[in-house]
Amino acid sequence: MSKVLVYAAMSLDGYVAGTDVSRADPLGVGGEQLHEWMFGAAVDPADRAVTEGLHADTGAVVVGRRTFDVGLEHWEDVPYPVPTFVVTHRPRPDLPQRSGTFSFVAGVEAAVERARAAAGERTVTLMGADVQRQAMAAGLVDEVMISLVPVLLGAGAKLFDHLPALSFAGPVVHPRFAVR
Secondary structure (H helix, E strand, O other): OOOEEEEEEEEEOOEEEEEEEOOOOOOOHHHHHHHHOOOOOOOHHHHHHHHHHHHEEEEEEEEEHHHHHHHHHHHOOOOOOEEEEEEOOOOOOOOOOOOOOOEEEOOOHHHEEEEEEHHOEEEEEOOHHHHHHHHHHHOOOOOEEEEEEEOOOOOOOEEEOOOOOOOOEEOOOOOOOOOO
């Protein structure tokens, strides 16, 4: 059976996106710093192995409608080459892409259920802080993986806001980074 994973790149002060998320700034103002270690010019081989492992293990993705709306033109496809389920109250017909399909589903529980079925034995990766919080609060998440990025954003979207006390499986990882 698949596991449901919350994966996020997070600033030292706990933000997973900057302020004023929009199509022009899909990670919010300053939020692109959270992903430079993955997509920058000089990606460390150890970091590349992490992102390649995430992509190889992911069998389906669940995103929120806002993440879909601001991310689609930047991804130019589904975010991973697998079926992607968009949690929304504004349904629409499925949207086929080159390497997967966006399916629009009402409710996080239904989206995770459909994603688990599509993923088979592979991982269901959740994207977007709101959907991730909803899934954690509903007890749908098996594991949380955080890439702690050595920046301070000062404001934006926090992943763990307004959640009850929770515990997750998985190892404790000691992040490594150098001050620039």
